[in-house]
Amino acid sequence: MARAYDDDLRRKIFEAHGKGLGSFRKLALVFGVSLGYVEKIFRQLRATGQQERVRYRPGRKSRLTPEISAKLVALVEASPDLTIAELQERLTAETGVKASWSLVRRWVIQLGLRLKKSRSMPLSATQKPTRRGGKSSWNASGRSLPKS
16 A cells, blocks of 8 residues: 655645745656645645645544533543443433443543442342352252261
């Protein structure tokens, strides 16, 4: 794959054109680039207003804007014992942004936030098996009984 030209070359071409050193065709010959490249960089300059190369980032743009990330941080700081689902509901209610559970979780991880487990929650209704309280699974048969 071909490497992109440096931004330094772009600036030199823009400076030379600004000094009136020639047409696009002449600039292309002087700097050793194609006429199409010179036309492209001037077209990009008119469209974006910047001389530097427009960076290519494939894929979808993130929906995590600075406003949403600030709101997410505020929600977690206010209630660190929220679950991802509760965080998702509050984010939708307060910002209007609908995001899936996995996306909210990814945002929490990306922002470096940690959700704490609440120690004030009631204990689970399911009891842990204990050594003494549980029923034994050992069945005594006639052969395995100790002889008296």
